[in-house]
Amino acid sequence: MSDHEYNPKSKFGKWFNDRLPLLTLANHLTDYPTPKNLNYWWTFGGILTFCLITQIVTGLVLAMHYIAHADMAFDSVEHIMRDVNYGWLIRYIHANGASMFFLAVYIHIFRSLFYGSYKAPREIIWIIGIIIYLLMMAAAFMGYVLPWGQMSFWGATVITNLFSAIPLVGEGIVTWLWGGYSVDNPTLTRFFTLHYLIPFLILGLVVLHIWALHVPGNNNPVGIDIKKPSKDTVPFHPYIVIKDGFALLMFMIVFAFFVFYTPNILGHADNYIEADPLVTPAHIVPEWYLLPFYAILRSVPDKLLGVIAMLSAIFILAALPWLDTSKIRSAVFRPLYRQFYWILVADVLILGYVGAMPAEGLYLLIARVATAYYFLHFLVILPVLGFKEKTLPLPISITEPVLGGSPNLAAAKNREGLKE
């Protein structure tokens, strides 16, 4: 938080602010010094906030028309699509909104990976982010179950059965999750409850995520520590507000394209068939945003080890600030890391692709190689690279590479100080 005191101008404002310093908070948020070199990859935080609010508002409206009962859920969704005024629009926004949310979160995560935003002193921001990501996956999975179509039912069956891999207590846990001996009405009602709850948990964590961000301030494309406020920063309002707003508009164009032109392309046709516990669809695949992890699950021939590998692939991210031993944040100054970064991006995309394909033959082989590489990247390449890599010299400020600086570091630093 900024140290300067804020004094409201009006008498009432002062009276109120002395009792609840909301105006101080608002002032902090508007004046918040932001690195002036932030590029468009930094606009996804705002876009994600928009996605969360969109999901909460549309979800609230859908819950007014949806009936969480195994006999009525499927029909109530069709009722929303056909009878409720603009129900089709609200449901398509909500369903595609989940995909847009994940699209934005993946860009947000990979931006952090490129610019080293997870490194000290921002580990807590990063870990809260990973928890938000986990909750997003839980919410998306449970939300996908609610229409009670074939993919809902069998997706729920397969994912809850992952817990049966746990030795001894696994079967008991699965029965407990189901509230019965198979996925059925008790499962649906509890998934609805949790699907309703989780977005508000995410909202709370987003507040913590931003709070933790505002302690050290934003990382930036150069990845160096900067003085705040200084000539390396601009106030959040209006500079970043306008930039985030413009990026959000571009993002909404993509969002609207899916909602209005191909609202079902990211879903599965089988989910328009009502759940049938006697028939499994021929080809079960999760939503696209879970495919890389699904590929990792299937690439391991043992049930328990497959589940462990899949969960490790997510939890390994939480340890990233300590696995990456390099002191240099931004990949701009890490010529080797930059290449491994793009190999990782390709690796995750390949995992996503093979996750959608049948687990056999060449696809299985590719999935196994890609899974091995994924863990190799985090467990071997990153720790070793921090010691071996010859990094490029860092500029002493954001302004320096643009306006030129003295070759004499001490003199340049001195000059930076004088211009405060």
Added chain:
Amino acid sequence: MAEKKTNRRDFLFTATYAVGAVGAGAVVWPMIDQMNPDASVKALASTEVDVSSVGPGKTITVLWRGKPVFIRRRTDKEIEEARSVKLEDLKHPEKDEDRAQNPEWLVMLGVCTHLGCVPLDQKGDYNGWFCPCHGSHYDTSGRIRKGPAPTNMEIPKYEFVNANTIKIG
């Protein structure tokens, strides 16, 4: 600091924590256990099925506890195949004699032991069942022969009430 002596107050703290923990447990347990199968779910725990119309080589699927149960009237060839397999060749060794009380009738949960999909009848490399989800192959006794499933398909508790009726559960 002086050597710490246990006194009456320490006893009071420990006793208070212990009672508090029991109280917390007594509150938490109902909140957890309410998610387990309720009385109405458990009440549906057994089903009687008339199998008089099932001819040799035919399978019927009935719903028991929300799960499919395969009731297959096996042909002599299938019984022969199931009984001639060496136990060493099985991933989860079980004799067919232990799985089918009456060799002609195989009654088992139609649930793949990998992740719970319903396998397809008369498919796969062993003429038994094949799970389309992740490619597990089962033989004519419902035993896992190839693929990721760890165990054979489960045999529920069942009995022949009379020659034409099976009671499952």
